[in-house]
Amino acid sequence: MKFEKEVIKTGLEKKLLVKYGKKISEGQDFEIYDALSQTIMEEIGGSWKETKDLYNNGREAFYFSAEYLMGRAFSNNLINLGVYEGVKELLEELNIDINKIESAESDAGLGNGGLGRLAACFIESMATLNLPGTGYGIRYKFGMFRQQFEDGFQVEYPDNWLKYGDPWSLRKDRDKVEVRFNKDESVMAVPYDTPIIGYGTNNINTLRLWQAEPVEELNLGEFNEQHYVEAMKEKNEAENISRVLYPNDDTNEGKKLRLKQQYFFTSASLQDIIKKFKLKHGTDFSMLPDFTSIQLNDTHPVVAIPELMRILIDVEGLLWSDAWEIVSKTFAYTNHTILSEALEKWYTELFKEVLPRIYNIIVRIHVQFQELLEEKYPADLGRRMSMAIVDEDTNLIHMAWLAIYGSYAVNGVAALHTEILKNAELKDWYELYPERFQNKTNGVTQRRWLLKSNPELSALITELIGDNWAIDLSELKKLETYVTDEKILNRFLDIKNTKKEQLAKFIKGNTGVDVDTDSIFDIQVKRLHEYKRQILNIFHIMDLYNRIKENPGMKITPKTYIFGAKAASGYFRAKGIIKLINEVAKTVNNDTDVAGRIKVVFVENYNISPAELIFPAADVSEQISTAGKEASGTGNMKFMMNGAPTLGTLDGANVEIVEEAGIENNFIFGMKVEDIIELKKSGYNPTKVMNETKGLKKVMDQLIDGTYSDGDTGMFKELYDALLVGASWHAPDHYFVLQDFEDYRTVRESIDGAFEDRLGWAKKAWMNISNAGKFTSDRTIAQYAKEIWKIEGKRI
Secondary structure (H helix, E strand, O other), X not given: OOOOHHHHHHHHHHHHHHHHOOOHHHOOHHHHHHHHHHHHHHHHHHHHHHHHHHHOOOOEEXXXXXXXXXXXXXXXXXXXXXXHHHHHHHHHHOOOOHHHHHHOOOOOEEOOOHHHHHHHHHHHHHHHOOOOEEEEEEOOOEOOOEEEXXXXXXXXXXXXXXXXXXXXXXXXXXXXXXXXXXXXXXEEEEEEEEEEEOOOOOOEEEEEEEEEEOOOXXXXXXXXXXXXXXXXXXXXXXXXXXXXXXXXXXXHHHHHHHHHHHHHHHHHHXXXXXXXXXXXXXXXXXXXXXXXXEEEEOOOOOOHHHHHHHHHHHHXXXXXXXXXXXXXXXXXXXXXXXXXXXXXXXXXXXXXXXXHHHHHHHHHHHHHHHHHHXXXXXXXXXXXXXXXXXXXXXXXXXXXXXXXXXXXXXXXXXXXXXXXXXXXXXXXXXXXOHHHEEEOOOOEOHHHHHHHOOHHHHHHHHHHHOOHHHOOHHHHHHHHHHOOOHHHHHHHHHHHHHHHHHHHHHHHHHHOOOOOOOOEEEEEEOOOOHHHOHHHHHHHHHHHHHHHHHOOOOOOOOEEEEEEOOOOOOOHHHHHHHHHHHHHHHHHHOOHHHOOOEEEXXXXXXXXXXXXXXXXXXXXXXXXXXXXXXXXXOHHHHHHHOOOOEEEOXXXXXXXXXXXXXXXXXXXXXXXXXHHHHHHHHOOOHHHHHHHOOOHHHHHHOOOOOOOOOOOOOHHHHXXXXXXXXXXXXXOOOOOHHHHHHHHHHHHHHHHHHHHOHHHHHHHHHHHHHOOHHHEXXXXXXXXXXXXXXXXXXXX
């Protein structure tokens, strides 16, 4: 987009006058943001249309994801269009602070962590690489939730990100479709299109999100009978489908809603794809795989496989065998987890009730697959049963099994993760379909996570090696030549301090806590889950605090421990960990014995906007999941490219980060995957480990002796029991928190000396930046395009 100041100014004036009846000088921050965004939307309309026309007759990739954690669009779009500085100068001339305009935008809360943020990075990289691609998902009215801490407890409030509308999306009523669950229930799916703007290109891809609406807005008969609740029942039930991201599903009704959500967006998306295919190619559906590749982002959209079978058989009249041939050549599946409990399963009765026709199709797919297995493994009943798509003993439908059988490609998201899938978790499947399995190590877009969030470091990098790194992150390797340049390293340290000051200001406003910017900013921000082991982090802080209390003269390098995380609304244990962190923070931060030495901060309502401040300010990147449990991680990559060494286990993409940047420039601790396997074989006794590890029993006892209050909820006793007793569904300390504690403490505390050697520390950080090139989503998407989707870039 060519920046023309007067065109933008005129558009801004017109939008403000028409929509708000105001002059520019009278506009509020949000009104100016809204009007300016709409002006930009009009300016890019031609390129958006040209891109769609360009992609019209070729092969295209369609990305199906239940979440897209997009964050704010305004600045990112201006940067990618190459007009940010021009708009900033225009606003300055109008006495408007662009930072206030940026802050007026709500975060698009359409995701809950790595999965959703990855999807956002991927579709941005597809646009940057000029790859024909469309993202499909749900336009949730409310994000997952707005997190508040009340007496240290997580409390969930609606995240109404659409309260004032969204200038970056366009409603497309002409493309709405009906989604039918059973003979008595259907809803309308209405698409909203958002432009996905690539960096340095005229191509503009599309994210199409579906909003659920009733077939009939009002039952007038019921209304006239004064049955007002019944009159609105259909509307309310329909809108519930796209109302909230990941509704609590610890009841049957919650599970039904989740299943409806998954079917809703996959059915609508497939109907959309088929309609466009027919317009371009007619009804020869044998050609569908030649023009269409659908990537299933985890198991949430796997119901698309039987849904496409339904469309081809019931609607288009194909034979079963012909339909299956087409379906199995159309879908590709990304596995994002090693946790068996996260491999989605549905009870057959619930599935049958919500989606009876789809259930029948899944059963037929199951029978077909069992016939194939019986032919291949006639004497191995155990294998055939373990691979059953419909498990008749448990009455569960295994969506991951359906995904692998119904897809032509299956990929893991880090080298270690993929090897674990092939050799352990999905070993039987790999032996059956070795040609389908691939690795695609995740990546993140440097446009948002370096160029936008860290302009100070970006400017230094560009000064040293030019600006091509924004589209070719491997260029960062050239920075290695400066690793012994003290002048450059000191400039980097100055930039890091600036970013820490910016974060400290945000923390003060968010939490009320003053933090020392000369302290080590030790940061763990990610979804709250047991396997990510935030509890290991807080246990070490409890132990360190205990030791300072016992020895008030103890010398340590000042540290600020920063957390950010949301726990799923029905995840009691994760909420207990949040409460524990907040209780420890309250105690530590108000104790004069530790003043100036340690602070604990839990950022409230962690999402993309605070993340853009947090990653550039970090000194230490906490990536401490149990080895073999984190599929990849993407926060580790954002920290790395902003110059924070990793403190972590050899898990997920940490393995590859260490390979690229050097183990000497990171801090690795804990058991490896093979160590855990051996420990399980020999027998693991967490109580024995606790008793033999100095200080650990005291930390554990403090969960139950009243040192820290859980408000009589039983949360801390439940954590204690999970670690030492276990539960019906898991063994004691099944994520080996206690086993890894000692090594974690030792390695973590070795950071003090390393950090105090300021130039030595800067070298470690600089080597991480210099070797971050592999971890761009551009590289990942280029591999998907070449090796799975078979598409090539096209440029208008």
